[in-house]
Amino acid sequence: MIPLKKGSAGHDVFAKLFRGNFQLEEQIQPEASFSSNSSYVETEESGTAVVQTGKITKSEKLELEFSIQEDMRQEILEGNYKMAIAPSDLVDFGGQKSYDMTHQLFIQCKGTFVLMFDGRYGLYDALVEYKPKKITTMSILKHWIDSILTYCVDVFVDEHKLPKILFAATHGDAFPRDDRDERKAMFIKELTKIFSSYDLNEHIIYHTIFFFDARNQYDPEMQNLTRYLVDIAFEQPSWGQQMPVAWVPLELQISEMKTVERNFVRKSELQKVNEQNGDLALTDSQFEHFLRIQHSLGKLLYFGEHGINNFIVVQPSALVNVMRSFVTDEMFWPKDDDIKEILPVLSRTGVIRRTDLYKLWEQTHFKQLVPSDDLKKFIIEVLIHLDILVEPKQYNGTERSTEFFLVPCMIKEEAPTAFLNMEEMADKMICLSYRLKKSSIPAALIFKLIGSVLNVLPIKEQDGRQCLYYQAAAFSIDDNNECRMHMKGDRIVINLINKVSRLEISPDIAASLQECLTFALTNVLQFYYACIGKDIKKVDILKLFDTEVGVLCCDEICFITLNEVKKRKTWTCEKKIIHETHLYWILDETIGQDECPPECEGFPAKDLSQSPNDKHLVRLASELNISHFNEFLLHLGLKTKDWEKIEYNWGRAEDAMVVALLQWKESNQNVTFKKILDAQESIADNRHHLCQVFKGQPGLLENTSFGFQDTPDDRFLSTLSRKLGNCVIQLGIELGLTFSDIEAVYVKHPKDLFSQMYEVLKIWKQKTPENTYLNLMLAIQRVRGKQFLKRNFCCVI
Structure with a gap:
């Protein structure tokens, strides 16, 4: 909205705008002496501006446009325009599940959603178009409400109670007025029964619905909906925003x-x-x-x-329209002979070739959207970024393939019975799950999570087929271990399976996988929050879901949160059965936690004037308490807004703390241990943390039978990168890489934890003269601890 102030200049610009509008309808006032080609508009002075709307030439139109731009620029500079934006875009989405992935990108946290259904059917009637599956209107409504409300958690709830969800029924013309009112009351009763007990039900308007006769443009129900939407629009916090x-x-x-x-x-x-x-x-x-x-x-x-x-x-x-070329429903798929066979393969295997994608985009209506090769490449990279297209990773560590893509959201084939046979796997698996606290898992979330994990782990192949199914997938870890993921109710269930026994699963593989999956899920959730306009820190994302462990119990899996199970050796499930706790795979995090002996006098005063190097700061970050870290930084001189930016960009607390200390060192000339100690004492922190920074690494030099002076080969580094977990920055600095080296790795592999680690190890091997097993093990012991080395290098430490 651009309200015009009083004055001839405003009217002049307004008149020019109308002269350039060839669609303006003529409105003749009999009592006024207007020419037959004139129109009028009311101004703020309640006067009437006569605007000539006769035909003008193309060159005159260009002159007019330039003049308008210049006049508007001058008006803006003089302060005669004030702009207030209240966005109110209308978007019509298809209801088929095939479109879920596209819809999630455009759900806005302040939006208003009208869920429409066919009023000719009851809410629990099986819908004909979904046979043989028994899918009802109510199940579809629940699905969409879960999808919308997944990202409306308590931390974001404000006085506006947005978004809002309304219900509308179509085909009102199929019933007489009395029957329509009776049916409408029935719908309201059923909706109230289900959604009044929902979490965040203040977002759901279930006490009324709108029952349309779409053939009648004057239908009062449509007018009622319009008024309702306008009322909600006026509640938007963006209304009148400067x-x-x-x-x-x-x-x-x-x-x-x-x-x-x-x-x-x-x-x-x-x-x-x-x-x-x-x-x-x-x-x-x-x-x-x-x-x-x-x-x-x-x-x-x-x-x-x-x-x-x-x-x-x-x-x-x-x-959305470009994605619709392959993320679509069968009823909309083109019937051309050279194209129609793409869908069956895509639905069965989840695979689409790059050449097939280009072939789809050669259709006339898509060619207009994607006219150039540069634009095609951009769109493919965006779709990869969104995890709608996934370039499969090969187990042998080769670069990602460019010949074909995986499309998890388009696969229709269900996982075979053996895939979910828990009884057969009971003694061979470690079971984890992720459960959102406020709502069930929307389909788009599991699709994107599978896509995200495919960037880290290669898909498993069995009998010549990739193990990718509807809301399920199997990934290869190594020759003896695999990871299976599937959605069950309100949980994403993860099974880590060994060919022989659960006891054969390396604790480091299990712990690294759990860390990797948690990292992937937090990234997926953060991505969706960014899409809906929310800025959320990863520390808050971790509060949105529970990480659980599970055990087989009477042909089902019983779950308990990871935090709870850590506190006890046994636990009792809902069936009153006692289960033992088996968390031998939790990574050893004792490094750096040893206390100084009583006789320690603290950090030597003679060294306080020295400047810490990057390794010192990495080790210090591992000692500091995250809850006091912001205050600690303030005493060092780093501003809160700078810390918040770092925390947002790097997410993981351990990484953000390291980056903050490195940036503090980079932006200050006189950086000393004394400044660090003063900051610690200002927040009453443990002054002995600096002692731990210089703690020695005993034991490795006593055993030279491992070939410590040899250089690891690439295959060893590739295997190691899959075991180290999420410590890219810490290990990189310990190995002598610069922070700019590590930043470049994150840019090259933005979502791939294992590739980030492998790239860091390769850079270390190429750039560092001391690229020996000994120095690698010293760095790993510093970051991951002695137990990690014992399990992975079989040496006595």
């Missing part, structure tokens, strides 16, 4: 691109457009901020990640 005036030209220019159906634009092109705005041109940082805010509002899509920041999706629905 935006920078300097954004106005760029917003108008992007709006013009949408008008002429420009769906994608190069970032460099939009930057040039911005530069032409003269005094109102945004700086590079302001331009970047503008794009991110517009993305959070759903006005455009901008992925500011390395490799996918060269294009801007001006029309977000265009990306």
